[in-house]
Amino acid sequence: MKVFLLSAALVVSGIGYTQHNVHYGLKAGVNVSNVPASAGNGYSSKVGFHGGGTMHIHLSKSWALQPEVMYSAQGGKSGSQTLQLDYINVPLQLQYMFDKGFRLQTGPQAGFLTAANVKSGDVKSSVRDNFKPVDLAWTFGASFVAHNGLGIDARYNLGLTRINEAGPVDFRNNVFQAGLFYQFKHKY
Numbered sequence: 001m002k003v004f005l006l007s008a009a010l011v012v013s014g015i016g017y018t019q020h021n022v023h024y025g026l027k028a029g030v031n032v033s034n035v036p037a038s039a040g041n042g043y044s045s046k047v048g049f050h051g052g053g054t055m056h057i058h059l060s061k062s063w064a065l066q067p068e069v070m071y072s073a074q075g076g077k078s079g080s081q082t083l084q085l086d087y088i089n090v091p092l093q094l095q096y097m098f099d100k101g102f103r104l105q106t107g108p109q110a111g112f113l114t115a116a117n118v119k120s121g122d123v124k125s126s127v128r129d130n131f132k133p134v135d136l137a138w139t140f141g142a143s144f145v146a147h148n149g150l151g152i153d154a155r156y157n158l159g160l161t162r163i164n165e166a167g168p169v170d171f172r173n174n175v176f177q178a179g180l181f182y183q184f185k186h187k188y
Contacts, residue, residue, distance in 0.1 A: 021058035023186055027051065027153065029179015033074040035083060035163070038170040043076025043083050050089075050177055066093040066105065074175055082119045085131070085173070087111040089157075091139050101151075103143045109157060111135035111173070129165070135173055136161045149186035154178045 028051035035043040052070035059065060068091050075083040091109035098104075113135065116128040141155030159172030 023056040023058075023183045025054040025056065025149070025181050025183040027054050027068065027070070027179055027181035029153070029177055031072060031074060031175050031177050033076060033085075033173065033175040035074075035076040035085075035171050035173060039168070041078075041169070042171060043078045046074075046076045046082060048073030048075070050179065054181060054183070056095075056183055062097050064095045064097060064103075066095055067091070068093070072111070072175065072177075074173055080120055083127075084115070084117045084119060085113065085163075086115040087113055087135065087173075089137075091137075091157075093139065093141070095143075101145050101147070103145070105139070105141045105143065105155070107139055109137040109139050111137065113163075131163055132161070132165055134161075135159060135163050137173065137175075141177075143181075145181075145183060145186060147186070149183040151181045151183065152179070153181055 031048040031050050032045050033048060034045045050070050050072040052068060054066055054068045057065045070089045072087045072089045074087060075085040089109055089111045091107060093105040093107040095103045095105040113131055113133050116131045118125050118127050137157045137159050139155055139157050141153065143151055143153040145151035155177045157175040159174055162170040163173055164171045
C-alpha cells in the first residue's frame with residue numbers, strides 16, 4: 001500500500017510540472033480471470049470485461065506515467081459455480097515509449113471490491129462478506145498507439161494479496177486483459 005501511495009504522490013506532483021503533456025483517454029476490453037488457491041483448489045478461468053478512463057502523463061520523450069480508473073469484472077469458475085467479483089481498479093503504470101507508438105508498462109494496482117457473488121444455475125448469492133474490500137496487484141503489459149490516438153493494450157495483473165477474509169486457503173486474483181483505447185489529442 002505504501003508503494004501505491006508513494007506512486008500516487010509522484011503522479012500528483014508530476015501533473016503540475018507536465019501540464020501540457022497530459023492526455024486523457026477511454027479504454028475497454030476483455031478480461032480472462034481466475035482465482036487460484038494456495039492449496040491448489042481455486043477457480044479456473046472466467047471471461048469478463050473492463051472499461052474506464054486513463055490519464056497519460058509524459059515525463060520525458062521516452063517515459064510516462066499512466067494512472068487509470070477501471071471497472072473490472074473478475075472471478076472464476078469451479079464446477080457448476082461461478083464466482084463474480086466486481087472491482088474498481090486503480091493502476092499506476094510506468095511506461096517506456098519507443099518506436100513511435102510502442103509502450104512497455106508496469107506498476108502497482110489497488111482494486112476496490114464493489115460486489116462479490118456466487119452463481120450456481122439461476123441462483124445468485126452475495127458472498128461479499130467473505131472477501132477483503134481492497135486487493136493489491138502488480139501489472140505488466142505492452143501497448144501500441146497510432147498517430148490518431150487509437151491503440152491496443154495487453155496486460156497481466158498478478159494478485160499480490162489474499163482476497164478472502166478467512167480460512168486456511170489463500171485466494172488471489174490473476175487477470176489477463178486485452179483491449180482498445182483512445183487517447184484524446186494524442187502526440188508521440
